[in-house]
Amino acid sequence: MTGTSGPPPGLSVDRWLCGPITVLDLAGSLDAVDALRPYLVPPLAHRMPMIVVDLTRLETVAPEAFEMLADACRHADEAGGRMIVVTRPGTAPDTPDLILSSSMEGALEAFVIPGRGGRHRSRDRAAGGVQQGDGTAPPDPGGR
Structure with missing residues (x-):
């Protein structure tokens, strides 16, 4: 019998949509990087992918x-x-291309509020704002 495989034991992945934004909500343990690939590839294949991954x-x-x-x-x-x-604050390494948020609300707002995105790092961090792993403002899709 052939079927689709789910996440490996110890990892739970819930996928949901918030308008055009794909949200991947992970729980448990992400011990194998390949476990996440099947969930990331489909939304990344979209023309203008909008994705939030909650760790x-x-x-x-x-x-x-x-x-x-x-x-x-x-x-x-x-x-x-x-x-x-x-x-969670302090859990991700400094990685220049990694765009981070400390809250789901801040991540979702970054897609809809022009100019939101880590320019005022201390204020945004307190408000759950978005910043790149190196602390700089992330690029704004569509030039908003």
Whole structure:
């Protein structure tokens, strides 16, 4: 019998839409980077991908997962979209292409509020704003 495989044991992935934004909500342990690929590839294939990946409910994250997420952020940007990773403060390494938010609300607002995106790092961090892994403002898709 042939079927689709789900996430590996220990990882839960909920996919939902918020308008045109694909949200991947992860829980458990992300020990194998390849476990996330089947969930990221379809939304990244869109013309202007808009994706939020929420890691706040993960207990463990493989270090190489952040590099893969940075690559996905770069791909989304090159395709005219954006991908934002929601993490607890201080849990993600400094990775230039990784666009981070400390809250789901801040990540979703970054798609709809022009100019939102880490320019005022301390204010945005307190408000759950968005910043790149290196603390700079992320690119604004569509030149908004």
